[in-house]
Amino acid sequence: MSETLLEVKDLEVSYGVIRALKGISFKVERGEIVSLIGANGAGKTTTLHTVTGLLHPSAGSIVYKGHDLTRTPAHKIVSMGLVHVPEGRRIFQNLSVYDNLLMGAYSQKNKAKVNEDMTLVFDLFPRLKERRKQMAGTLSGGEQQMLAMGKALLSDPEMVVLDEPSMGLSPLLVSEVFEIVKTFRENGKTVLLVEQNAKKAMSISDRVYVLETGSIINEGKASELINDESIKKAYLGE
């Protein structure tokens, strides 16, 4: 039986007079990979920022594991098991790779658990282990994305929110990143994914929501939407 982990209802967000989200609703069930796809400016990043507390909605609700997140400070949301890997990776350039990973575990009190998670992350990303003493700013784009994802895993999340993880990466690395996202699900994590690369995103997702100028215009199983003519035309470039 599936359990709803995150439920967003009638969410509205405004930047001044501009309504970026015009009342969107979606949900993510435990163990799913759910994608939000849409063009630039559709409101994908705004949605993620509002879910993890960087922005506050003007209306609507965000319920995660039964808690209302709309008034929860961003820094408290991480310890509830919901972690956000922002667009552009946003790793701490002036900290070493290892220290960056430790920042991921900032809310973790249990040191043994942190060490255990660290080993898991190093198994998943051997490159990070090799480079753990290096300043994070010296990593390549792909390595920085691995670091951003590794850092998120160290917060011991139940749900990972990923914003454009493939941005700026070579096609080979893009495939690698999506493989890693799949391993998140295999390890029992739930994933909410925002991607410009709609085709790749849909190929690993269970369900998809299509955002257009602040509204959800289509939703459904990824396996069905990927064959939808209008989606193909608008987002898959076929």
Add this chain to the structure above:
Amino acid sequence: MDFLVTLINGLSSGGTYAIIALGYTMVYGIAKMLNFAHGDIIMVGGYAMYVTLMAMGHPVIAVCAAAVFCMILGIVIEKVAYKPLRGASPLAVLITAIGVSFLLQSLAQIIFGSSPKMPLKLQISGAVTIGAMRIDYSTILTLAVTVIIMVALSVFVKYSKTGRAMVAVSEDRDAALLMGINTNRIITITFAIGSVLAAVAGYLMLCKAPSLSNTLGSMPGIKAFTAAVIGGIGSIPGAMVGGLLLGVVECISYSIPALAPFTDAVEFSILIIVLLVKPSGILGKMRREKV
């Protein structure tokens, strides 16, 4: 030999600038604001030492009391004056900081009057003679305290969880929030550390020259701010380098009769030269503009 003495004196007064500059640079790096009231915390620390001396008598107690008082004051100023302005335009925050500076100076004048106080018990007189060199005890104390503070702060920032969080917040506040770092708490801690350092700097100034007025912190504050900018504002090693450099330049300039009257001008010229050659300061990093 004279030059060596000048150098040592320069490093010592530079140490005081560096300690003050650390407060400016840490607050700038982490809260992204120029706390122009920082210099006045030094003055408040001076009066706190003066009052404690009157009541208790011992300089060590006075310094500790001043450090605690300044720490609380720094936290209160941040909560009352600056926190409500988070996200406001930098100009509004800057003007507020200048306002806080005037407020502290005026309050001190109302409470303690405008004639200088002489907390003579804080003074450390005497000197050590090594060969032909004569170095004041206060100079040696300042150097020692400077080194201890620099090492302790570097270790704290590099190896403690809170220190790493400070680096993270200074680099990217939103990304730090997303890692579960309570950025408001980190900013509070930064103000607390900066204010304690200001109190220490106040003591180091008064142990050389025990004359205390409500503008005690003004000039050192401006010079330390200059030092922070020379070193690269936001950079902790930068504040250390900038402070020491400014102190050495100051003492060398004083020791040359033709330059002595223009020492302040010489010091601020260093700022202009550094900014012309490297606008981000000696150890500052160029901020990459986001597209």
